Amino acid sequence: MVKPSPRQWTPYEQTQLARYGRRPEVIVTADIPVEYVTGIAEFAGRPFLVTPATLIPRIETEQLVELVVNDISSSYPTAERLSIIEVGTGCGAIGVTLSWELRRRGWAHRLVVSDVSTKALAVARLNFGRLAATAPVTFVVSDLLGTIKADLQADVIVANLPYIPTARLASLSSSVTGYEPAQALDGGSDGARLIRRLVAQAPSHLKPKGRVWLEIDHTHRPADLRTNRGDYQLDIFEDSANLPRFARLQPTRPRC
Numbered sequence: 001m002v003k004p005s006p007r008q009w010t011p012y013e014q015t016q017l018a019r020y021g022r023r024p025e026v027i028v029t030a031d032i033p034v035e036y037v038t039g040i041a042e043f044a045g046r047p048f049l050v051t052p053a054t055l056i057p058r059i060e061t062e063q064l065v066e067l068v069v070n071d072i073s074s075s076y077p078t079a080e081r082l083s084i085i086e087v088g089t090g091c092g093a094i095g096v097t098l099s100w101e102l103r104r105r106g107w108a109h110r111l112v113v114s115d116v117s118t119k120a121l122a123v124a125r126l127n128f129g130r131l132a133a134t135a136p137v138t139f140v141v142s143d144l145l146g147t148i149k150a151d152l153q154a155d156v157i158v159a160n161l162p163y164i165p166t167a168r169l170a171s172l173s174s175s176v177t178g179y180e181p182a183q184a185l186d187g188g189s190d191g192a193r194l195i196r197r198l199v200a201q202a203p204s205h206l207k208p209k210g211r212v213w214l215e216i217d218h219t220h221r222p223a224d225l226r227t228n229r230g231d232y233q234l235d236i237f238e239d240s241a242n243l244p245r246f247a248r249l250q251p252t253r254p255r256c
């Protein structure tokens with residue numbers, strides 16, 4: 001019988017193992033992400049619990065939080081009490097970080113965080129308990145905005161939904177497709193299936209000045225994000241590699 005070769009940890013992985021140890025129940029196979037071995041992923045300097053039910057938050061998503069905070073800073077006085085909905089929260093990295101940043105800058109706020117995965121939402125709840133700023137948070141299992149209270153109107157809806165086109169999944173590393181939840185990755189044939197559904201649902205959950213912030217795939221063009229329901233001003237923002245990776249949509253027409 002051929003013995004599997006021992007895992008060669010990279011310097012980064014060695015640091016993570018030294019810092020957080022490893023979950024004893026995890027069998028270490030060659031390409032399992034170290035974050036599932038330790039049960040911790042760092043995001044914006046904070047240690048988030050992660051499990052195989054949650055995506056490992058990526059560094060570029062920190063930029064989405066930064067864009068949202070800057071946008072709020074230039075649009076709302078701190079006297080305003082903000083209402084935020086995060087859709088597809090996973091381990092809660094966006095919601096927790098946003099909450100801390102808003103509090104640091106003086107905005108009282110409340111959050112509704114949701115995910116279609118009950119298991120992921122349970123992890124988000126733990127992370128909010130361990131790490132969050134003291135803002136009121138409601139956790140909702142929901143298919144996009146489907147079970148969010150009908151009368152809830154937000155200043156910001158933020159989401160990093162699955163956006164990878166289905167055909168591209170096969171070309172991703174097995175350390176991604178073999179361990180991270182497919183439900184967190186697969187965005188349908190062009191990657192924007194869930195994004196378009198959210199954009200169509202959003203107007204009924206936004207205040208008049210409200211906006212939707214999204215992480216998108218670099219292949220997405222404005223037309224991919226549009227729906228027939230209402231008009232939007234759409235702005236695309238680039239990541240640090242100058243790829244179009246984030247979108248802000250603001251309804252411009254009264255909604256029905």
Ligand SMILES: C[S@@+](CC[C@H](N)C(=O)[O-])C[C@H]1O[C@@H](n2cnc3c(N)ncnc32)[C@H](O)[C@@H]1O
Nearest residue numbers: 057088089090115116117143144160161162184
């Ligand atoms: C790309 S992951 C992002 C997780 C986390 N927000 C982050 O940035 O690391 C997408 C998340 O959306 C959730 N999701 C997938 N389909 C959904 C749906 N129809 N409604 C709500 N959430 C969904 C997945 O369970 C997953 O947690």
